[in-house]
Amino acid sequence: MALSNNVIGGINFIAVLLSIPIIGAGIWLATEPDNSCVKILQWPVIILGILILVVALAGFIGGFWRIPWLLIFYLVAMLVAIILLTCLVVFIYMVTIRGHGHLEPSRSYLEYHLDDYSGWLRRRVRSSYKWDRIRSCLGSTNMCPELNQNYRMAQDFFNAHINPLQSGCCKPPTQCGYTFVNPTYWISPINTAADMDCLQWSNEQTQLCYNCDSCKAGLLANLKREWMRANIILLITLVALVCVYLIGCCAFRNAKTEDLFKKYKQGYV
Template identity: 55%
Template sequence: MGVANNITAVLNFIAFLCSIPIIASGIWLASKPDNECIHLLRWPVVILGFLILFVSLCGFVGAYWYKETLLAFYLCCMAILIALLLILLVFAFVVTRPDGSYAVPGRGYREYRLDGFSRWLRDHVVDSKNWNKIRACLSETDVCPKLNQEYITPDQFFSAHISPLQSGCCKPPTVCGFSYVNPTLWLNPVNPMADPDCYLWNNDQTQLCYNCNSCKAGLLGNLRKEWRKANIILIVAVVVLIWVYLIACSAFKNAQTEDLFRRYKQGWS
């Protein structure tokens, strides 16, 4: 095996290693309660990761045993997969750029407005016909019940940095003026309530604020936070993959040159 083939084989092994964090980040995203309830956004990263893993293995085999067909397959497919990963990254960045959160005086957590998020997220997640299914799915998770185990006193809860999903779905909006009993049990205020979500709050543990716009906004806030974290890993992986791919292309051309030179030398002798 020539030097160029050796380099290509090593590069494909690096590409194989890059697929592991991509798959891991995809599984991490898919395992989150909000993504478990939204099938639209659940598996694209995992699928891309496994495709990169498969293609990089084909490239490694093709380079190690110098199978030109496999190498050509690798170069073609990897270019497509890198392009798809870049498109996914740009798309995720664009749709998660707007942030609907706002600070609440005297609270450690933030609250969320639905109109502060991108139109695409609102149209394809919370404004879709699937919201009833999403709401029912969220109510079956332990997102809200575990708050009662972690926080007891009002001071503990009000200073806590709870997740956007918990902030939007597990308690009424602060503007409603409800009195704290525990994180998921609140007493109605005496004064009139200004926010429509205030009338939707229900102390029934299967309902809470799952019908509220604040819950929809909290769900989008959770998705934004998780995808922003995953994007860091994906950006590093795609930069390495592009670097590996460009060197692999050069090594493939050198391997072909070596092969032609060897054949020419054999024919001359």
């Protein structure tokens, strides 16, 4: 029984270590400017990681100190945590499966359209109340001013691989036909009827295209990219956690069988 308990404790120590990538993924999301403005995914990931950490610690203590009720709690609670993590991984995949950038002639950067993204994500930015808060947060970052520092000439800017947020929020849509002055100052649109965003564009540096659907789409494109990266970490951790849990279940069953056999030999059964 002692050997089996040590094995269970060791296995649960691995589960403790597996909670670290989950918590780390949540913290990484929280440090990204766009995620810190939206505040959707990072806290569920961090909370779930902490939950797995606490449950794994309970199993670790229960294994080494031979506390049966704590091991039973671990088995039930970890199963619940694994189910929750599985649901989170599937959810992230489902809401990020749609959406992509569009190429424009003579441009290296991509353009983004709001309708390309999942309905759940679109609802996170369509509400004026929610968007006003997100817009204010994005406006406080340095993402647009840094374009003026990096690109002086029009062709240099057109050949740049700027991120989706900068493409959607810091410049007007390419199809509007605005003339480049600098990355955040454009004049003389050719076709303002091409897109409603053409009318939303403002050379006022606090406004730019923050009220445009292209800015919302650029935000969702950025979120999608970061969430997919985080989801890869969560998926790998989930697979490892399931393996650890199944091994732990087998070790717990063997320990109970060993204990029952020992009692049988001693005449208790």
